[in-house]
Amino acid sequence: MAENPIRYVLFDVDDTLYHPSTGVLRLLDARIEAYLHQRFGLPEAELVQLRTEYWRKYGTTLGGLLVEHQVDPTEYLAFIHDVPVDTLLQPDPMLDQLLARVRAECVIFSNAAEAHVRRVLQRLGIAPRFRRLFYIENLDYVTKPRAEAFRRVLTTLQTDPATCLFVEDSPANVRAAQEAGMRTVQVGEPFDLRSGVHSHADYQISDIHALEPVLAALGLLQSLGEI
Ligand SMILES: [Mg+2]
The missing domain is CATH 3.40.50.1000 (HAD superfamily/HAD-like)
Structure with missing residues (x-):
């Protein structure tokens, strides 16, 4: 054979x-927005716009942050992945x-x-x-x-x-x-x-x-x- x-x-x-109904990704998304809000103080509509732009240009929000703002990826990833996986899954x-x-x-x-x-x-x-x-x-x-x-x-x-x-x-x-x-x-x-x-x-x-x-x-x- x-x-x-x-x-x-x-x-x-x-x-x-x-x-998706478990809500894990929704919470990750909310953490990304919280990060962007803390860092840039942007209102929500502009956050969404910025993320869409980064997503189109770089594939991920982090891609844009690395190229355009030199963020510390370790700190960013720890912040956004702080979601209660064990409770949700x-x-x-x-x-x-x-x-x-x-x-x-x-x-x-x-x-x-x-x-x-x-x-x-x-x-x-x-x-x-x-x-x-x-x-x-x-x-x-x-x-x-x-x-x-x-x-x-x-x-x-x-x-x-x-x-x-x-x-x-x-x-x-x-x-x-x-x-x-x-x-x-x-x-x-x-x-x-x-x-x-x-x-x-x-x-x-x-x-x-x-x-x-x-x-x-x-x-x-x-x-x-x-x-
Ligand atoms: Mg996926």
């Missing part, structure tokens, strides 16, 4: 491995069992900080499923959707994009992964109001638990009897 071309499943973390044994059956290496590819990524994986009870993690610090603050972020991940994995399945909620990042040559799964809505980006992923699912049939269709799932 021919070897399955897909050897890596790359997972985003926030709003991908847990549902619950362990997800169903997701853990699904990940245990994947016939490919599961890898984290997140724009968030290492401490936050580890906290979320720990709380969901899925941390042992991921041996390799990419987060904002070890990506040297080069984040999705920039093509360079994808290149760095592929270089570190020593592989080519055709071996990767990319699972993510942000339509802009899904589109970037497709442009990089990866197969893609859009988790949640394919249209992002903030950026106006519409993704056309290979697969679209409502939430992460619906990944099972996609993995099965791609021949990436061990049957329950095999584990």
Whole structure:
């Protein structure tokens, strides 16, 4: 039997491995706005404008802050990720069992900080499923959707994009992964109001638990009897 071309499943973390209704990302967003408010004293309408501008130009708010204001990224990340993950998220044994059956290496590819990524994986009870993690610090603050972020991940994995399945909620990042040559799964809505980006992923699912049939269709799932 021919070897399955897909050897890596790359997972985003926030709003991908847990549902947006948990409110984690909303709180992270509020922390970003609190940071900008403290630092620049801008009214809310201007904060939103500034974030949209940074988001379009640099991919993240931090990208803009680093280039245009030389902020200390460590201090910024600690401030914005100060959200009660353990209260908002619950362990997800169903997701853990699904990940245990994947016939490919599961890898984290997140724009968030290492401490936050580890906290979320720990709380969901899925941390042992991921041996390799990419987060904002070890990506040297080069984040999705920039093509360079994808290149760095592929270089570190020593592989080519055709071996990767990319699972993510942000339509802009899904589109970037497709442009990089990866197969893609859009988790949640394919249209992002903030950026106006519409993704056309290979697969679209409502939430992460619906990944099972996609993995099965791609021949990436061990049957329950095999584990
Ligand atoms: Mg996300």
